[in-house]
Amino acid sequence: SQQGEEDPQALSIQEGENATMNCSYKTSINNLQWYRQNSGRGLVHLILIRSNEREKHSGRLRVTLDTSKKSSSLLITASRAADTASYFCATKGNAGGTSYGKLTFGQGTILTVHP
Amino acid sequence: GAVVSQHPSWVICKSGTSVKIECRSLDFQATTMFWYRQFPKQSLMLMATSNEGSKATYEQGVEKDKFLINHASLTLSTLTVTSAHPEDSSFYICSARDPARARTEAFFGQGTRLTVV
Numbered sequence: 582s583q584q585g586e587e588d589p590q591a592l593s594i595q596e597g598e599n600a601t602m603n604c605s606y607k608t609s610i611n612n613l614q615w616y617r618q619n620s621g622r623g624l625v626h627l628i629l630i631r632s633n634e635r636e637k638h639s640g641r642l643r644v645t646l647d648t649s650k651k652s653s654s655l656l657i658t659a660s661r662a663a664d665t666a667s668y669f670c671a672t673k674g675n676a677g678g679t680s681y682g683k684l685t686f687g688q689g690t691i692l693t694v695h696p
Numbered sequence: 697g698a699v700v701s702q703h704p705s706w707v708i709c710k711s712g713t714s715v716k717i718e719c720r721s722l723d724f725q726a727t728t729m730f731w732y733r734q735f736p737k738q739s740l741m742l743m744a745t746s747n748e749g750s751k752a753t754y755e756q757g758v759e760k761d762k763f764l765i766n767h768a769s770l771t772l773s774t775l776t777v778t779s780a781h782p783e784d785s786s787f788y789i790c791s792a793r794d795p796a797r798a799r800t801e802a803f804f805g806q807g808t809r810l811t812v813v
Binding site: 614616621622623624625626629669671683684685686687688689691 | 737
């Protein structure tokens with residue numbers, strides 16, 4: 582079962598506006614990652630934040646992590662129509678061995694950016 | 697970045713037939729690959745972990761005899777949906793991690809849309 586919950590489930594904004602998506606998880610993690618999925622396509626890795634980090638930036642993306650609240654947020658600034666996609670958070674647990682690389686995905690946020 | 701290629705991108709098959717989906721790591725060796733299933737507008741559900749040279753590890757509730765996984769080489773894992781039924785129609789995605797990279801991001805194939813009629 583998916584441990585991550587994301588909100589909102591859907592977000593509709595105008596180009597130029599900022600988009601904020603939130604993710605919560607339940608178990609302890611090694612890191613949390615955000616992925617993007619265009620309709621009917623595979624996933625593209627956006628950014629990874631480790632459990633000992635609180636904030637990370639990459640271009641127009643800003644990710645925060647609050648391990649005490651078991652939550653993360655993804656902010657996309659100055660959104661563009663091309664940002665329209667589904668966004669998923671994924672957590673990697675602390676277990677090693679054959680579980681290495683195993684990710685647990687959130688439910689996702691469908692972002693629509695109107696030109 | 698590392699490339700994972702999945703084939704076919706889409707397939708339509710008749711009920712009762714079997715379908716094989718391939719997942720290849722093109723520029724790295726992946727001892728472990730992962731197979732996910734995704735229903736429309738839903739998240740990815742991990743089905744199984746494919747380990748090179750050994751049996752796959754299936755998640756709870758996933759029928760190993762229905763979803764056969766073979767990981768015979770360091771660059772190829774296959775998922776065979778046996779005796780497919782309409783309820784097996786879904787989007788199947790594989791992923792792999794390049795153990796030679798310091799980062800722990802996963803690389804995903806482009807997915808396979810399976811429609812069983």
